[in-house]
Amino acid sequence: MSFDDQLPPKTRLLRAAAELLANSDGSPVSTRQITKLAGVTAPTLYHHFGDKEGLFDAVVSAGFEEYVAGERDFAPSGEPLEDVRRMWDNHVKFGLTQPHLYLVMFGNIRPESRPSIVADAEALLEEMLNKAAIAGQINVPPREAARSILAANVGVTLMLIAEPLEDRSIELSTMTRDSMIFAVSTDTARGAATGDSGKSSVVVAAIALNAALQASHSDQLSSSELKLFLEWLHRISSSS
Amino acid sequence: MSFDDQLPPKTRLLRAAAELLANSDGSPVSTRQITKLAGVTAPTLYHHFGDKEGLFDAVVSAGFEEYVAGERDFAPSGEPLEDVRRMWDNHVKFGLTQPHLYLVMFGNIRPESRPSIVADAEALLEEMLNKAAIAGQINVPPREAARSILAANVGVTLMLIAEPLEDRSIELSTMTRDSMIFAVSTDTARGAATGDSGKSSVVVAAIALNAALQASHSDQLSSSELKLFLEWLHRISSSS
DNA sequence: TCACTTCATATAGCGTTGCTATAGGTGCTA
DNA sequence: TAGCACCTATAGCAACGCTATATGAAGTGA
Numbered sequence: 001m002s003f004d005d006q007l008p009p010k011t012r013l014l015r016a017a018a019e020l021l022a023n024s025d026g027s028p029v030s031t032r033q034i035t036k037l038a039g040v041t042a043p044t045l046y047h048h049f050g051d052k053e054g055l056f057d058a059v060v061s062a063g064f065e066e067y068v069a070g071e072r073d074f075a076p077s078g079e080p081l082e083d084v085r086r087m088w089d090n091h092v093k094f095g096l097t098q099p100h101l102y103l104v105m106f107g108n109i110r111p112e113s114r115p116s117i118v119a120d121a122e123a124l125l126e127e128m129l130n131k132a133a134i135a136g137q138i139n140v141p142p143r144e145a146a147r148s149i150l151a152a153n154v155g156v157t158l159m160l161i162a163e164p165l166e167d168r169s170i171e172l173s174t175m176t177r178d179s180m181i182f183a184v185s186t187d188t189a190r191g192a193a194t195g196d197s198g199k200s201s202v203v204v205a206a207i208a209l210n211a212a213l214q215a216s217h218s219d220q221l222s223s224s225e226l227k228l229f230l231e232w233l234h235r236i237s238s239s240s
Numbered sequence: 241m242s243f244d245d246q247l248p249p250k251t252r253l254l255r256a257a258a259e260l261l262a263n264s265d266g267s268p269v270s271t272r273q274i275t276k277l278a279g280v281t282a283p284t285l286y287h288h289f290g291d292k293e294g295l296f297d298a299v300v301s302a303g304f305e306e307y308v309a310g311e312r313d314f315a316p317s318g319e320p321l322e323d324v325r326r327m328w329d330n331h332v333k334f335g336l337t338q339p340h341l342y343l344v345m346f347g348n349i350r351p352e353s354r355p356s357i358v359a360d361a362e363a364l365l366e367e368m369l370n371k372a373a374i375a376g377q378i379n380v381p382p383r384e385a386a387r388s389i390l391a392a393n394v395g396v397t398l399m400l401i402a403e404p405l406e407d408r409s410i411e412l413s414t415m416t417r418d419s420m421i422f423a424v425s426t427d428t429a430r431g432a433a434t435g436d437s438g439k440s441s442v443v444v445a446a447i448a449l450n451a452a453l454q455a456s457h458s459d460q461l462s463s464s465e466l467k468l469f470l471e472w473l474h475r476i477s478s479s480s
Numbered sequence: 481t482c483a484c485t486t487c488a489t490a491t492a493g494c495g496t497t498g499c500t501a502t503a504g505g506t507g508c509t510a
Numbered sequence: 511t512a513g514c515a516c517c518t519a520t521a522g523c524a525a526c527g528c529t530a531t532a533t534g535a536a537g538t539g540a
Contacts, residue, residue, distance in 0.1 A: 009518080031498060041519055042499070048517095052498065107347065118402070140415065147399075148416040155395020159387075162358070175380065176388040176420075183419030249489080271527060281490055282528075288488090292527065 010048045012038040018059050021100050031055075056104055063101040064117055067094050071124050080132035081181055087125060088153050088177045092170075095157035102161065106154050122146050129184075138184045145184045152180050250288045252278040258299050261340050271295075296344055303341040304357055307334050311364050320372035321421055327365060328393050328417045332410075335397035342401065346394050362386050369424075378424045385424045392420050 007015075016038035020029045031052055035042055049055040070090050077083055095102040105117050126146035133142045140148075156176050160168055247255075256278035260269045271292050275285055289295040310330050317323055335342040345357050366386035373382045380388075396416050400408055 028497095030496075032496080043520095044518055046499065118399070144411065144415060147412050148396075148419060151395040151399045151412060151416055152392040152420070153395070154399065155391040155393070156388075158398075159358070159391045159394065171384065172387050172391060175384060176391055179388060179420055179423030180392070180416075182423045268526095270525075272525080283491090284489055286528065 009038065009040045009044050013040065013045055013048065013055060014058060014062070017055050018062070021056070021059060021104070022098065024100065060101065060104050060117070063098065064105060064120070068120070068124065070094060080128055080135060081137055081185065083128050084125070084132065084149070084181060085177060087128060088149070089173070091153050092157050092160065092173045095161055099161045102157065107158060118150070122150050125150055137186055139186050140184050149180045149184070152176055249278065249280045249284050253280065253285055253288065253295060254298060254302065257295050258302070261296070261299060261344070262338065264340065300341065300344050300357070303338065304345060304360070308360070308364065310334060320368055320375060321377055321425065323368050324365070324372065324389070324421060325417060327368060328389070329413070331393050332397050332400065332413045335401055339401045342397065347398060358390070362390050365390055377426055379426050380424050389420045389424070392416055
């Protein structure tokens with residue numbers, strides 16, 4: 001019943017919590033279950049993690065590293081937008097294979113614990129979108145695009161998790177994914193030879209330049225000059 | 241301290257629960273708080289609602305009717321896609337003004353309580369998108385479009401709720417909204433005179449016809465004929 | 481008018497939850 | 511050997527959701 005006695009109690013608590021969290025279909029997991037499975041008593045938990053939430057946070061950071069590893073572990077295809085698609089799919093896959101961990105990570109609403117993880121996930125996406133921006137493939141500043149795409153990605157994943165398994169169609173994901181990417185793409189990135197549809201090319205150019213500058217940490221301008229320059233670019237690329 | 245004694249205990253319980261739920265910043269609300277504020281004792285709660293969740297469900301249905309009322313209460317503008325935009329904005333507004341109610345309604349993950357509400361919200365959206373489909377303005381079957389848009393809408397709203405109030409920018413919402421609508425729109429609906437970008441016009445026509453048929457309950461075909469006919473149409477309009 | 485059923489509320493308490501005040505054991509350094 | 515962190519256990523508190531049981535009120539038929 002109990003866990004490997006070789007391991008230190010802290011590790012056993014982490015593993016027990018992760019295991020129970022993974023096998024409890026959404027129902028809450030009690031500290032008593034955890035400590036019993038880990039083979040320790042309550043104060044040990046609170047000594048190491050301070051809190052039930054502290055323990056869960058620790059489990060989550062482990063899970064998050066797994067998530068990040070998944071997001072990073074494919075070689076860039078040279079097609080940034082294609083990589084964004086893969087990040088999206090990977091996000092959904094992570095949510096569906098580890099729904100409970102996902103819910104603790106993204107379904108959690110408390111304005112303290114959530115943002116750090118969301119911000120990290122956003123940063124990953126933004127990094128990739130930055131490459132797309134440099135290539136002149138997107139329509140919107142990378143940060144805004146990342147926030148927007150991530151929001152949709154989380155929404156879709158939550159909806160799929162909440163859906164009974166039998167009629168859980170992955171189409172919802174691919175369609176929403178492509179809609180979001182399509183909407184932030186420039187026409188050239190879409191492969192169509194049609195004219196501009198909305199954004200003028202100067203805006204796209206400003207976005208691309210902005211991204212390129214931030215990526216290369218150019219030394220051609222002083223830092224204060226650069227700051228102002230970037231602000232102007234941002235203003236241009238945010239204008240409708 | 242207590243509630244209006246004129247009202248029956250059931251109503252007082254509902255109001256007390258709603259009030260506490262609205263003013264508890266995400267922290268859980270106990271049955272004891274509720275019964276104390278309502279001026280009744282525990283068994284009364286369980287007599288009327290069976291369950292804590294039963295009481296919350298009752299509160300939610302009241303809140304949901306408010307939500308639906310908001311979604312219906314503007315006159316159709318004649319521009320279905322514009323109405324979809326308004327439904328989106330109304331959804332976000334509802335979530336931000338009643339975050340706790342919203343979280344119980346849409347942030348809840350249990351695969352039993354959630355779908356009914358989500359399905360209702362989906363139906364509202366689908367109804368509107370059906371009009372757009374009849375007008376040949378959308379690219380995708382209305383049901384799929386509704387699911388997709390709603391998922392993004394929920395994701396954005398949750399993300400805005402989770403965000404600290406000071407840097408809660410509504411841009412995220414409008415941008416994601418327009419991205420989703422843009423992606424499901426046909427070119428004519430976009431106002432651009434460019435050529436087809438992806439979908440062939442026969443697909444759009446099939447989608448429009450399908451929507452029109454389902455809306456009018458045409459009697460020109462027998463029900464079994466109609467069923468098969470609709471299936472073919474669906475197959476056409478789902479083809480990439 | 482009186483017994484009888486039905487609905488609604490209260491008293492009191494069960495089992496479980498997250499958490500902790502306190503104390504004891506263990507291994508290290510002096 | 512003494513002292514000092516560090517870690518763990520015993521025991522128990524307050525709050526939680528919920529319920530077995532009892533009491534009151536209101537309507538119904540004889």
